[in-house]
Amino acid sequence: MTRRHFIALAYDETDGPVGVVFPDLPGCVAEADTLDDALTIAADVLAFHIDAARADGETVPAPRSYAQL
Numbered sequence: 001m002t003r004r005h006f007i008a009l010a011y012d013e014t015d016g017p018v019g020v021v022f023p024d025l026p027g028c029v030a031e032a033d034t035l036d037d038a039l040t041i042a043a044d045v046l047a048f049h050i051d052a053a054r055a056d057g058e059t060v061p062a063p064r065s066y067a068q069l
Contacts, residue, residue: 006063008042010035024063025049 006025012018017031020042028049030042053060 004063023069024061
């Protein structure tokens with residue numbers, strides 16, 4: 001199996017959680033109180049999102065490069 005690297009974007013709401021989104025995977029989002037926690041959760045959320053898509057017979061899109069995003 002080829003290893004793919006999805007780009008993650010982090011955001012910090014003024015009065016809310018720190019979040020991590022994966023632009024190539026709509027709906028794949030992690031939030032926590034700190035960036036470290038959000039990144040840790042994001043790794044699990046990414047794996048779950050991909051596994052669930054495959055289990056449902058969906059095609060997981062190829063990740064775009066930073067320049068493409």
